[in-house]
Amino acid sequence: MEQLQTDKINExxxxxxxxxxxxxxxxxxxxxxxxxxxxxxEDRKRLIDENKEALTSIEQEN
Incomplete structure (x- = not known):
């Protein structure tokens, strides 16, 4: 009986x-x-920021 309990505990x-x-x-x-x-x-945020900067630059040129 004790071996059965030990086996169960080990399992x-x-x-x-x-x-x-x-x-x-x-x-x-x-x-x-x-x-x-x-x-x-972070990569997407960087791309968005770069695109915003490019758009701002283009708008200022026009």
Whole structure:
């Protein structure tokens, strides 16, 4: 009976370890996506700012 409980505890520990590893991987993936989207947002903002400057320059020439 005690061996059965020990086996069950060990199985639960393995499941917990796998669940934790899976969670950490998903968290890492999400953090990477956030950094990627932040970079995309910064690039788009830079392009918008450059286009605004170009438009202002063109308007001033006319």
């Amino acid at each position: 639960l520990r393995r499941e917990l370890t796998l669940t934790r590893a899976s969670f950490e991987q998903k968290l890492n993936d999400a953090e990477n996506k956030i950094r990627e989207f932040k970079k995309i947002g």
